Every structure is written in structure tokens, then in C-alpha cells.
Amino acid sequence: MKHILTKNLTQTESTNLLKKCQTFRYNQDDIILHASDNREGIFLVLSGMAEVYIPSEKSREEVLEIIKPNELIGLSNIHHFISTNYPQNQQPDPKTPLYPDQVSKPQTQPQSSLIQVRAIDDLEALYIPYTVLKERWSEPAIRDYLLDQVSSRLHDVYHSLAEQINMNTSIDPTSDPTILRVQDIMQPTTAIIQAKPTDTIQSVAKKLSQNNRKTAAVILNNNQIQGIVTMHDFINRVITSGKNTQDQVRTIMTENPITIPRTAYYYEALTTMLLNGIKHLPVTTENNQLAGLITMTDLLQAKQPTGILQNTEKLKNITKEQLPQVKKELYATLNTMLQQQVPILHTLEVMNTLYDQLIQRCIELSIKEMPTDPPAKFSFYLMGSGARKEQFLLTDQDHFLVYEGNCDSHDQPDEHIDHIATRYFEDLSKKIVANLELAGYKRCKGDMMASNPIWRGTLQKWESRIHEWTLNATNDRLLLAQNFFSHRHIAGDDTLHRQFQQTILYSLDRAKIFLYRLSQLERENPIPTLEQPIRSIFRRNKKQIDLKKEILFPYHHSLQILAIMHGITYGTPMEIIDQLHEKKILSGNFQKDLKASISTILNYYVRNRYKQYQNGEELTSTLTLTSLTTREKEELMLSIRLIKELQNHMLSYY
Template sequence: MKCGSMTAPNNQHHTLAAAHVRHHPLFKGVDDAAFEQLYSRCQLLSFETHEIILHSKTERESLLLILNGTVEVFVQGAAVGKEEVLEILQTGDLIGLSSIADFLGEPVHIQTQHNVGVRSIEPTQCLDIPFDVLEQCWEDEEIRNYMLRQLAVRLKDVYASLAEQVYLAQRWGESEPFVRRVHDLMSSPVICAQSSDTIQHVARKMIDNNVSSVVVLEETRLAGIITESDLVRQMGTEIGNTQTQPSARSWMTPNPVTVNSDDYYYEALALFLTENIKHLPVIKDGQVVGMLTLSDLMRKKNRGLFDSIQTIEKADIAHLGRIKEAIYSVFANLLRDDLPVTHILEVLTTLYDRLVQHCLQLASETLKQKGLGGPPVPYCWLHMGSSGRAEQFMLTDQDHFLVYASVDHLDENDRHQAANYFSHLAETVVDYLQRAGFAKCKGNMMATNPDWRGPLSYWQQTLRQWALRATNNTLMQAHNFLAFRMVQGDQHLYEQFLQLIKEELKPSSIFLYRMAVLEKEHSVPTLDHPLRSLLRLGKKEIDLKKEALFPFHHALQILALHHGLYEGTPLDKMEHLVGKKVFTPSFKEELLYAYTGVMKIRMEHAWHQFNQKQPVSSRLPVSQLNYREKEDLRRALKTIRSLQQQMFIHFGM
């Protein structure tokens, strides 16, 4: 039994569908009279989004030709609600090819109660072609050849998919769960003390329970934490002190950093790195439920990350080159564990930011040794491009700029010294980043270039010049610049910088319009159907960066700027546009799926290229994509085209 609404054979839909399929290979060899007779025995079916077209136990008595729309073929898993999508079919594809054996009268070799189901994933229209119609056409050699090609292509795709699933099953079948939560890793019950307890009492609790930290409570509320290092440090300062019974309150670290019990292990790892701590109280519903230590995390995960973290923490100028290998080790493990793209990027962004901050600290110390002193005025070090969007996963070239506070209040000599200091700071940081693995930007979009370094007044002038002289080159520079993110610097200065951007861009609607016009020249491509690719008629190569990610980011950025958001990651911008009712929540989810899908493909292929010692490139031959990647990419490109069209509509294009 097929679902969907049947259309009467003599209405307008029937006429349009008949014209559409008249020259399809299944009917191409028959004359008009025979076609009318055959077509009258077919049925036109329409399906809404997510409607079942064929149930898994439906007996197949016909083929379905997709006239327009997209469907997915799925198999029901053993667990309730668990499904696996086997393939995606689109306009021109046939549903039910596996039933050709029944049509040909072949005996069943394997008795099974399982079959595949078919569901529409967008409004879809199909032509139901009964087997008796197919039988009448079967004598035509061209039709038999067409069906043979369809079956051969489908069989190849099925084998490729099966091989991939077997490989993954063998690779991961004995592995621990890929995504582990903090509550799976923490120690519980947590050892606690009251803030009024004596330090001797706290120390005794540590010894008796063989732990290196104790959570300090005030009644049931978390107040602080005392670790072994706290005890050693405080004992040194208390020597000679007349107080013999200090309380836990006087020795504890108040308001400690905590982690939620449902957070992922790598989110806890990020906290250990960024906060430079080794103990994390675990919170659930406002209460302390456990303790997580860095050593526990490394021991239980057992991915060799501890050495990587130590390398990042201890690298001096001579050993900055080791950091790249350490971060790549983390990336490889996250990718191997098949974690969500957004979480992989979050961890890597944390590590890369820490690397940059480390280089800034080393550079500051170097300048002091050279007699240049410290920063004469507050400054901000900002990244742009992929790092600014918090989506850098492998070291590429450097994209950054430097903003410092006004120097107008200084005399001419001091202004010169300030400019000299930030010039040397930029040169030193760029040198250290290069040693760590970041290549210099080929377009010289770095803080070492005076065009990308200056006080607030300079950046105000730059934005005004871009708005007045909006050439293609300045528009592309502006796109890169406006994907900014502060990595380190003075927060008050950053807020002034952000306010400056708002004031300059808010009245410049023509500037955003010109940015949108430029995107008209870079429309999102259509990835051809696998059949066309296999027959060497389709797109040979795709540049994931230029043809998918850039159109996505640029359209999203223009819309976000147009609706008052001047900073943030792609996820922040999507949430903002949902709040402004520019996007529906469902379209935001489609966008997120498209973005993470393209990023996952790019990550995996870039990592493969790196391991094969090939140049890492975003350009990929379509033949290197597996079937699932092709389908994910095709759907992603379609969604990104919709985003681009929404942006054009907003500007009346």
C-alpha cells in the first residue's frame, strides 16, 4: 500500500506530469498512442514533507518515478526510534529497484521480515508505474539497457555504503562510547567540608579518603575548594602565625570554576586548559554531585592528551613548533571519536586561542628584555576570517589585526614610542606564531602591516573609506575584517571598538547593499546527481571553501549586520536572526545541518590530505566523496542557496 494523495488522471496535474515523462527513457521508445494507453494505467501521487511513501513491509507491485522532490530510503533499527538512512533519491530517480527481481520472477533466496521504507524529505510528486506497464515496455532493448544502468549504479552505491559501514563497525565496535559526559567520568560522592571546619579536619578528610581536593560548603551551597597545593602554600605563609586553628573558609579558593554534570568531557578539558586548574567540582541542579580532576580525565579517556596539554602549557620560544603537533593530536582524537563539529571547533578554538595568548605573553616579555617596557596604552589583539569565526581546525595562514586606545593625549614623542611599541609587538607575535606553525598571510592581512594596526580613530577612518570607496577588493577585505573576534586584550577598549563599528555601519545601508551585490557574482553551485557524476557528465571538482562556506558566511554576515549584530560566531548569528524573526527555527536547524555537514567533510578530507603528505586544499574531486558525503553536500548546497536567496530578497534583488 502506498500513501499520499492520488491525482485524477484527467486534470491539469496529469497533463503536466504526462508532458514531463513523455520523453523519459522508460517511455521514449513508444509512439504517442501507446504512451497514452500506458500512462493512463499509472497513478500520480503527491506527498508532503516527512510523509511515508512506502512502508517497510509494503509488497512492491510497481516502480515509483520521482517527478520532483527528494526522498530518503531508510531501514528501521532493532531499537525503537532508531533508523539508518541508506540513500537519498531525487528527481528522475526510481523508487523500488530492489523489487525488479520480483518483477522478473526470480525466486527469493533469503527470507526476511525486514525491508526498507521510503519517506519524503520535501514536497514530492511521483508517478506510480505498475509492473504490468513495465512488462509491456520490457521488449524494448533501450528500456532494458536503461534499467540495467540504473541497477548497476544503485548496486555500486550500495556496495560502497556497505563497505564503509563494515569498516566503521570493525573500527569502533569494541570502542568505548565516543561521546562521554562529565557524570560518566567524575568521582562521586564528592568529599565535602563546611566552611567553619578547621584546616586540620580538612587535611584529615583528604588523607582518609585519598583525595587531593575537598569541596567547601556553607550549609549546602558551594563556597570554595581546598586542594593539596592550597594546603602547602598556606602552611608556608602561616609559619609563625599565632592562629593555630585556621578555618576552611580562610584557606579555601572561593567561587571555584565548576562544570555541569551533563557537559562533554572535552568541554571540561577546555576549562582545565583555559582556567589553568586541575580540579573541577561537578554541579547538577545547583548542588555539588562530584569532582573531576585533570588526571582523572586523562586516565579515563586514555587518548594521550595529557602530553599534548603539557606541551602547550610549557612551550618556550625555542619549542613553539611542538605545539602544532600537540594540537593536531587533540584534533585527530576528536575527529576519530566522531564528535559533533561544533564541539570539535569549540575545543580547537580554545587551544588555538591559548597558543596565541601564549605567544602574546612571550612577545611582551621579549619586548621588556629589549628595553621597550610594557604596552603604553590598552590594546586588543583580534583575529578575523576562519579564526575570527572560531572555525579553524588546522593551522593556516595568519589573519589578525591590532587595535589600541587613543594616543591623542600623548605628546609627539610618546605617540611615536607607542606606535613603535605596537609595531615591534606585532612583528614579534607574528614571528612566534610562524614558529608555532601559522604561515604568514599571503595577502599581508596581519598586524605587522600598518594598514591592519592602529588606534580607534584609525579604524573609524578605515571603515569610512571602505564605505565611500566600496570596490570589490575593499568589500572582500571588509568581509574578512567583520568576521572578527577578540583573542586577548582590554575589555573596555573592545567595547569602544564594537560601538565604533555599530556607529559607522548602522547608517551605511548602501555599503551592505554593495556587499550583497558582490555575492550575486558568486552563486552557490549545484552538485550533480551521482548518476551523472558516474557517467562523467557532472561536476568534476568542488571548492568547499569558495563555493559553499564563503557564500554561507557572507550571506549570514550581511543579514546579521543588517539586523544589528556586529560580532559573534555563525551559531550566534543564526540565533540572533531567529530572534529577529528573519529565520524560522526550522530553517536555522537546516542551516546548522548544512554548515556542520560541509565543515565535517572539509575536516575529514583535510586531515586525510595532511596524513598523506598532500597539500591541504579545500578543492576536492567529487569522485573522492563517498555516497553519503555527496548527498549531505547536495542538501547543504541547496540550503545555502536558500540562505543566499533570502539575503538577496532583503536587499530587493
């Protein structure tokens, strides 16, 4: 082995020196250095990569840096080597530099660290004890190499720290609620009305009244949270129904309520309430006992959360005349969530919940405009980014409609009834398209909308279409199928929806040629390799990357094919990843890493595209690599590599 460690040594000297070192091999996710380890040396990475991170069992782990081949692990403790008083038999020569063995300080003990290091893929590393470094410290090239490694790493750490401070300053950290923890704004246990499941309804209501509490009471049993009762429950479950107030409160409480840890962040409480339609959250300790209560009012008082609550209430009752004004308010919510650095998956979950409510309201308004109620059951589906819950700006419309035809039932066909349903859903689809357009959704240029007859029909008609796509898998039909299989049920009859999914599953049962053709399309569009530096990912040091075309589309298609192969025909990408994990197609580690990688890519995609929108620029999915910091480039590189692994895994079946 030739390395700077053996510079200017003979072959025998090099061999003897390296015998004092040791080569270690680690599998992916193996811990190389634990936080509690005493560190008496450093590691030189020979192959593979590692990450330095802050371990945590109660919150998300924070990755500080990525260590690549020919870089060192353990530099954070190098001060121990510098300050160590090694035994010495002679006085230092005043004409020579001061080396570690010439320091007259008392010997220090290595300290445990707050950080750990683990392999992010199979890794090989050479362990170099400090005693070996001491032997070679008189070699200038060794000192220069070590100094270069330390100064380079220190530069990156300071640069990253400065970026975080600038980011926090730009969003006013004194008032930014996303940096607040739930325990900072919750009501303490001393201010909460607590009761037992066996207490009477009247006694709990009396406690609330006497203590001037108008929110909720938490029901405990052996210090464990059993339920919650709100004023809304007293009104709707007692007064309006004439229930006996001497009954036990357990009969009206919401059992096993959603809770939140006291260490959770502000935005987590906000999104939990919004996505579950609740306004009270019991807060728990590490032992799952009651620590407090947080309400939507508490969040509003901490800081107005961008009108999210108001948007939610407004969307349920918005009129047709108000539809054009909704877009501006929804974008204000998006803007504030991005400014407050809410994690991108939470942001997308909130925004798509709001967009779903907007679309559902447009469908309700369209039905009201029809002369009669629907003559048959129907289900309305989104396709594209809305179906994947990745929509943040209002895109072009992308949807289809399924309805129950008379020939789908066991009754005798009635052509007159079928004709009525055909005309009704044709007119309804046109009204839905018009109302969505009023709300800000442009008409699809490719006419992939329910108003187009090829994107509307009975169960039987859809079964025929899917069969045609799989039987005659031309490129045009494959593109239609790719769009179709990323669909999500958003309105209509649940029973019909389940029947539709069974129809799809049955149609794909013997569609091996169709899946093969889909996989070959992906083979022709591989996700770029990342063996080269980030600047050289694409031919001749290309400095831009199209996140949508070159990363997200191949990811969605690969995941889609892999899912269909294993009988999964429905779900958002994140749900499909979980389903593939449940079927043991994806390992637990890969499931976790893939989600993190997609979150990273979506974060760049959303923020870059929204910035273009704010600046009035043409919306593209192109990311300029030169605008990224070193740490961001490494983060992007690792994320793309994980997604490429998914594509390779899918292609390995073919």
C-alpha cells in the first residue's frame, strides 16, 4: 500500500509501520465510532463513505458531514494527540518545531464525544493509532497532510454554521415558532382538568366550569391517557342527544386520543392538528404520561400560523364567486411554511390537504349546479403531482372519473338508464373542469381530464381500457398508463373505489410483457451515475440538473413498476415505499434512507421552483449546481445515488 503515511520510508519500514495499523471493514449502517468511545487514533477511509451525525432516540438524527475515500475519521479528537505528553528521553532541540512529543503538558485523557460515525455503504478503513502518527510526525509531508485535512474540515464546519445562522436570522429566530418545542408553549398539567373514566359527565363538566376552562378535559387511568373530552363533545354528545349526565364520562370521551411528545416542534403540533382535524393535543412525557395540553389557540397565540386554520374552515363553505381568491391565500400559507423552514414532507402534506379540500368543494359545487343528484355511484381521481401529494403550486388539471354503469350490476341492462348516466357524468365533468379552472387549475394541455371521454367511463369501460394498454403496449399507451397508475381517490363512493382497485389488480395479473416494456423505457433513461464529482455528474462538467426529468420521473416510474410487480396498485409514493417494506421487497434501512433522499430532492425542487414563481421567471425544474454549498452538493449526491439504487433494483428483475 502506498500512502503519505509511508512517504520516504523503505519497503521494510513501510511494512513494519503498517503492521501497527489495522484494516477494518464495515457493512452499511455499522457504527465506526460510538459517542462513548475513547479515541486513541484516527481512521483513513480507503473505500466507501461514512457520515458524522448526532445520535438521538427522541428526535431526528442530524448529519453533520460526509466523509469520502482518502479522508480521515476522528479529526474532532485530534487535539488529544496534539496535547499528549509522550515519554521522551531527550531535551527538545530549540531549533526544531514543537512536536507532540516535545509538549511539556501533563498527559490528558481522551474525552467521549457527542457525535458518532457510521458507514453509509460498505466501507473499508485503515485505523492509525496516535502512536504511529507520533513516529511519523517529524515528516513534513505528514504534518502538511494532517493540517490540510483539519483546516479543510474546519472550513466546511464554519461555512455550514454561518449558513444556518444566516438562515435563522433571515426568518427572525425571536419569533419563528418552528424552533419552539411543544413544551415551550403547552399548558402544564397544573392547568389541565383531569378526570377518571368512571367520573360522571356532570362532575367533569362542573370541573371545567368552576375552573373557567372552555377547552378540554383529559381522562386518565393509572396515569395513562385514556381519552379526552372537549366542549364540542358536551354539546354534541350530551345536550343535543339528551344523554343522562350521571353516565360515566367514558361514554362520551374520544378514546385513545392522538398525542404528541413534549419534545416535538411547533410545526409538528400544527400539522398534526390540521391533518387530523383536531384542536386539542395531550402532550406526553418520555414514559407516555401526561405532560400538558396544547390547543390550536396556544399555537395561534405563539404566532399566527399563516391562516392555515382559517383556510381549512373557509374551504369547506367557499362559494363559486370566491374561488378565484383562494389561490392567493393558499400560496400565502405555502410561502410562510417555506420561510419557517417546515420540513418539506410536512409542507407538502399540509398543502395537499388544503388542495384536496378545494377540489372536493369544486366537485360539491358542480353537483349542486346539476339538475339532479348523480344517477349512479361515482369516484373521482387525481393523477400527477396531486395524486402523489407532491403538489405545492396549482398545476394543470390531471384527473379522471369512474362511474357505476347498469351493466356493472347483476340487474338486466337498461340502455335508457346507461344513457342518462353517460350524459350526466359528461356534463358534471365539464362543470368540475370549469370550477377548478376558476380556482386556479389550468386546463390540461394534453386533455387528460374527466371531461375527455377517454378519461371517463364505467367500471366495465375502464377494465377494457386497462386491458388494451397492457395488451398493446405502444409507447403512447405506456405514457398514458404511467400517468394513470399514479392516481388517488379524492371524492365519491368508497365501495366503487374498492371495486375499481380490484378491477385494476385483476387486469394486471398477467401483464408481464406490459411491465417489461415499462422497464425498458426506464432502462433507456437511467438516473445519472455519481461515481464522478458532483460537478461532473453529467457529460463534460455539466453544471445543471433537471430534478424532475432526470431524477423524480425515473424515481416515480421505478417505484410504480416495482409496486405493480408485487401486486401494489394504489398509494402515494411514500405509502408504496411502506407497502414494499411490509412485503420485504425493501429493507428497513433502505426504506428509511430512500424517504430521506426523496425528501432532500423534493426540498430542492419545491424551493427552487417556488423561487422562480416569486421572481416571475419561467417555471423549470433545473437546479444550478454551482449555487450549492459543498455540504449541499454532498447531500444531493448521496440522495441521487440512493434513488438510482431503487432504479437498479427494479431493473434487476428484467
